[in-house]
Amino acid sequence: NAGVTQTPKFQVLKTGQSMTLQCAQDMNHEYMSWYRQDPGMGLRLIHYSVGAGITDQGEVPNGYNVSRSTTEDFPLRLLSAAPSQTSVYFCASSPGTPRTGELFFGEGSRLTVL
Amino acid sequence: ILNVEQSPQSLHVQEGDSTNFTCSFPSSNFYALHWYRWETAKSPEALFVMTLNGDEKKKGRISATLNTKEGYSYLYIKGSQPEDSATYLCAFPRYSGGGADGLTFGKGTHLIIQP
Numbered sequence: 001n002a003g004v005t006q007t008p009k010f011q012v013l014k015t016g017q018s019m020t021l022q023c024a025q026d027m028n029h030e031y032m033s034w035y036r037q038d039p040g041m042g043l044r045l046i047h048y049s050v051g052a053g054i055t056d057q058g059e060v061p062n063g064y065n066v067s068r069s070t071t072e073d074f075p076l077r078l079l080s081a082a083p084s085q086t087s088v089y090f091c092a093s094s095p096g097t098p099r100t101g102e103l104f105f106g107e108g109s110r111l112t113v114l
Numbered sequence: 115i116l117n118v119e120q121s122p123q124s125l126h127v128q129e130g131d132s133t134n135f136t137c138s139f140p141s142s143n144f145y146a147l148h149w150y151r152w153e154t155a156k157s158p159e160a161l162f163v164m165t166l167n168g169d170e171k172k173k174g175r176i177s178a179t180l181n182t183k184e185g186y187s188y189l190y191i192k193g194s195q196p197e198d199s200a201t202y203l204c205a206f207p208r209y210s211g212g213g214a215d216g217l218t219f220g221k222g223t224h225l226i227i228q229p
Contacts, residue, residue: 004157033216042118043158045208045216058216059208090157098217099145099207102160 002026006091006106013081013113021076021109023091029104031094032074036060036087037108043090049074050097081113118206120220127194128228134190135223137204141185148205148217149178149189158203161189194227201225 007022033048045058049068065077088110092103119138127133146165150158162171167182175192191198201224205217
């Protein structure tokens, strides 16, 4: 069972570079989301999507872009990386919504911005 | 902005002992309360999603209770084992005024079981 798959697992960027974190799920979940984990803080919502073609901002969206062209994929784009974006990023999907169903998490992507 | 508070921040428990910890959340606009278990170098895994006041859920040696009127949930672990060592997260749906949004997570309770 693949579940939620994130790539890459590790990435080092220089300030100003752009990159895309990939997320794919094979559970046919409509809801997908991205969180970041920083030391001393809880997971924080970046962006989310309730279905193909529908995305919206979460708590900390600045500097990130998302799109949802298929049910399976929900990539997160860093437009111009900054050291403040050094973090561990988690993609999560749900069979329902966070008000009704549990989240299924990917294994995380550790990003360092120099 | 919602605040989800978890206590204690960390906990050392002897193998075989039982333990519990707390999640506090806003009691207004309640939809659900999530508990996740997060082992080092792995991803968070759902334990429970609780929706009803007075609800009690159980999975093996782990159980949880919910009080939506006063805004707290307890997670209990009976007869702790080394494999229970993990960070336990609780989370509360963000209120967006519309439909689905995401979760606001607490900082977690880091549980260490000592043999």
